[in-house]
Amino acid sequence: MLDISELTVRYGKLTALEKTDIRVDEGEAVFVVGPNGAGKSTLLKTVAGLLRPAGGRIAFEGQSIAGGAPERLCRRGLALVPEGRHIFRTLTVEENLLVGMMIRRDRAAVQDDLEQILGLFPILRERFRGVAGNLSGGEQQQLAIARALLQRPRLLMIDEPSLGLAPLVIDQVYASLKELNATGLTLLVVEQSTARVLDLATRVYVLRGGKVVLSDTAEALASGDAMEEAYFGYAGQADA
Amino acid sequence: MRNFMQVMVDAVALGSLLALVALAIGLVFGVMRLINFAQGDYITIGAYALVVPTASLTPALFIGALPVPLMVAGVLMVVVLLALATERVAFRPLRNSDPATLLISSFAVSYFLQHLVMLLHTGRPKSVGIGQALTTPIEILGLRVPGIQVVTMAVTAALLIALVLFLKRTPMGIQMRAAAENFQMARLLGVPANRVIAVAFVISGLLGGTVSLLLIVQTGTLDIRMGLMPVIFAFFATVIGGMGSLAGAALGGFLVGVASVLLQSYLPEGLRPFRDAFVFGLVIVILLVRPKGLIVIGAARERV
Ligand SMILES: Nc1ncnc2c1ncn2[C@@H]1O[C@H](COP(=O)(O)OP(=O)(O)OP(=O)(O)O)[C@@H](O)[C@H]1O
Numbered sequence: 026m027l028d029i030s031e032l033t034v035r036y037g038k039l040t041a042l043e044k045t046d047i048r049v050d051e052g053e054a055v056f057v058v059g060p061n062g063a064g065k066s067t068l069l070k071t072v073a074g075l076l077r078p079a080g081g082r083i084a085f086e087g088q089s090i091a092g093g094a095p096e097r098l099c100r101r102g103l104a105l106v107p108e109g110r111h112i113f114r115t116l117t118v119e120e121n122l123l124v125g126m127m128i129r130r131d132r133a134a135v136q137d138d139l140e141q142i143l144g145l146f147p148i149l150r151e152r153f154r155g156v157a158g159n160l161s162g163g164e165q166q167q168l169a170i171a172r173a174l175l176q177r178p179r180l181l182m183i184d185e186p187s188l189g190l191a192p193l194v195i196d197q198v199y200a201s202l203k204e205l206n207a208t209g210l211t212l213l214v215v216e217q218s219t220a221r222v223l224d225l226a227t228r229v230y231v232l233r234g235g236k237v238v239l240s241d242t243a244e245a246l247a248s249g250d251a252m253e254e255a256y257f258g259y260a261g262q263a264d265a
Numbered sequence: 266m267r268n269f270m271q272v273m274v275d276a277v278a279l280g281s282l283l284a285l286v287a288l289a290i291g292l293v294f295g296v297m298r299l300i301n302f303a304q305g306d307y308i309t310i311g312a313y314a315l316v317v318p319t320a321s322l323t324p325a326l327f328i329g330a331l332p333v334p335l336m337v338a339g340v341l342m343v344v345v346l347l348a349l350a351t352e353r354v355a356f357r358p359l360r361n362s363d364p365a366t367l368l369i370s371s372f373a374v375s376y377f378l379q380h381l382v383m384l385l386h387t388g389r390p391k392s393v394g395i396g397q398a399l400t401t402p403i404e405i406l407g408l409r410v411p412g413i414q415v416v417t418m419a420v421t422a423a424l425l426i427a428l429v430l431f432l433k434r435t436p437m438g439i440q441m442r443a444a445a446e447n448f449q450m451a452r453l454l455g456v457p458a459n460r461v462i463a464v465a466f467v468i469s470g471l472l473g474g475t476v477s478l479l480l481i482v483q484t485g486t487l488d489i490r491m492g493l494m495p496v497i498f499a500f501f502a503t504v505i506g507g508m509g510s511l512a513g514a515a516l517g518g519f520l521v522g523v524a525s526v527l528l529q530s531y532l533p534e535g536l537r538p539f540r541d542a543f544v545f546g547l548v549i550v551i552l553l554v555r556p557k558g559l560i561v562i563g564a565a566r567e568r569v
């Protein structure tokens with residue numbers, strides 16, 4: 026579904042991603058983990074069209090999308106929940122969700138989707154007419170995910186869904202992601218911590234210093250320390 | 266007391282006019298972080314479009330010769346097209362530049378437009394009689410108020426209401442507010458960047474053209490710098506109102522207008538020539554007390 030090959034992204038002289046290959050098949054939940062500055066956000070932003078790659082290819086459903094404008098890419102079925110959520114604080118919860126639904130042409134189905142998503146995140150129904158800036162961090166994360174879901178993407182990318190959330194709330198967010206993945210939504214999720222990755226992932230990439238240092242199925246990684254070792258460099262090395 | 270009421274009417278009328286200019290500046294600033302000083306030249310050119318370009322000091326009417334509805338539509342159209350053209354040619358290519366670059370480019374556009382007018386119409390002030398019927402005073406509650414002031418207030422009120430309804434109730438308005446808060450995120454959700462910005466410029470053109478008409482009926486004088494003072498005052502209005510808040514811009518416009526008329530009327534005779542200095546001093550005092558402006562909105566511009 027998403028095929029990234031030899032992707033290179035630079036900020037001026039700094040190379041944030043170098044010849045990275047990542048693949049996401051339909052129905053998967055692919056995780057990209059890595060320490061601060063590994064290039065995880067850069068990867069998602071580039072796929073979503075916020076950054077222009079310096080080299081390499083990105084194909085979505087067989088068509089090249091590298092360098093496309095974000096407002097076009099989301100119409101093709103890509104959605105990104107960026108790091109830090111970025112809800113519209115001065116808009117109401119309802120208006121935030123409306124902005125998410127704006128690209129939809131199937132008006133009737135949108136209402137059903139809204140009902141279903143408000144069922145998944147009941148707090149949003151409670152705060153429907155309230156200003157989104159007043160939501161707690163976890164509620165904002167739910168709003169950001171709900172807003173992306175209303176676009177009815179075929180591939181949902183989420184940058185650090187657990188960032189800044191209490192463990193209990195992370196459980197909730199992961200539970201809803203698992204439910205969505207089970208109903209067929211393809212996920213590409215970036216996380217800094219490896220802690221919960223294996224609860225949800227089908228495959229995992231470990232990114233360090235802009236390069237993929239490990240990729241394997243979740244099953245294979247579940248037995249053993251390969252993921253931690255790749256994450257921290259060589260086992261026991263002090264640079265972690 | 267009667268005299269004071271008369272002064273207040275003047276004050277509110279000027280405040281209304283500045284609120285319109287401040288809204289135009291605030292709206293464009295909202296979606297692209299551009300402080301558009303060329304807004305003043307939109308106003309100037311809207312007014313000059315009323316007359317035939319000649320060197321004559323009492324030029325023949327051009328758009329101004331049309332029946333009123335067509336004249337209004339004509340001026341609005343000229344200013345809207347001008348606003349769109351400057352967006353397309355000068356501002357869109359700089360879309361991702363920092364605010365300082367945008368500000369400088371708006372100075373350049375303003376300078377260019379001023380000289381264009383000078384080239385076509387010469388730089389000398391001209392007199393033009395449009396809507397003189399509106400300058401005759403009408404009696405309201407024992408006050409004699411020039412009709413144009415009543416019209417100015419009514420038009421401002423109507424436009425304010427229309428703008429609020431647009432921003433709160435229409436899909437484009439909601440997208441515009443979203444884009445004003447976080448442009449990148451709005452794009453990620455499919456908000457069409459170019460269209461939102463173009464619409465903001467269209468509205469700034471409509472507001473600018475309205476101000477052209479109101480101003481020219483009030484003063485009867487065309488001057489290549491006629492848009493300058495309104496735009497500087499409106500700029501201060503948006504700053505004290507809280508950059509990025511439209512309600513703040515409108516409120517700031519009213520305050521600056523009211524303050525300048527009150528100072529004009531009640532400062533000691535000898536100090537009146539320095540009225541503007543007092544207004545600016547007031548702006549500084551307000552900013553010292555409330556550095557973020559009167560109405561503070563959430564985070565300025567977030568980046569994804
Ligand atoms: N706008 C930018 N300008 C310059 N350098 C940047 C910019 N954004 C990121 N970088 C650099 O690119 C590298 C990768 O950044 P990126 O944000 O992709 O990391 P990340 O893996 O998401 O890290 P984190 O876990 O902290 O979110 C870092 O070295 C960072 O300093």
Ligand SMILES: [Mg+2]
Pocket residue numbers: 065066067108184
């Ligand atoms: Mg990141």
